[in-house]
Amino acid sequence: MAALSEVLVEPPVGVEPTTVDLSTADVRALNGALHAPRVAETSPRWRVLHPDGRHSIAVGLDAEVEVEVDGHVGYYCAGMNKAATVTINGNAGVGVAENMMSGTVRVRGNASQSAAATAHGGLLVVEGSAAARCGISMKGVDIVVGGDVGHMSAFMGQAGRLVVCGDAGDALGDSLYEARIYVQGSVKSLGADCVEKEMRAEHLAELAQLLTAAGMDADPAAFARFGSGRSLYNFHVDNASAY
16 A cells, blocks of 8 residues: 555645545554544544545544545544544445543444444434444443334443434343443344433433534434343342343
8 A cells, every 4th residue: 555645635725624535545644644643633624535445434533623535434533533423425334433431423324233332421413313232331421313223222321312313223232331322213122231211301401402412403302211220220139130
């Protein structure tokens, strides 16, 4: 592959963003450029062409930059994101926004399994549907899905909010801790210790803010709220069959 400096598609003077074509550039070189010191000052906006399902695009970002990826991406796109805004104009493979700390990641298509796994903060928006284990072990991230989520979503969710504008698959919220789940459609089944809870005024306000942030046109009053039944916090022999 050519060096990144040789394949940058320079925009006209005064016009952003910096454009990188991955049909000739290397993902590692792209990520290295995105990790450069003072990148938010020198090149705050980026456009990535022809991702063609490549893995680990725009990972580990640690600056307030905007990255727009035109096409489908492979595994772990925008993983470990901190402060950046990453938009994927296509579908995303396994682990999009995995372990995200802050910033915003938006998938304009569908996301494969384990979206935002272990993520501590920030906002992930999936405009389509997300597959199994969406938000697995989430630790503070907000996730808004415009379509459906697959089985075991929010499994062992510890903190944060998962909003599903469509339907949820089997074992939603299995072994949940303190994450909150909002679902507009149907739920195939609830996981261990996940229960439906009252939707109070503060939850309607919280949900309205999340939907607005995600750009979703949905009525908060149409959603149900789910959370932890708090019976599995500590081992008790009477609950052994639920573990």
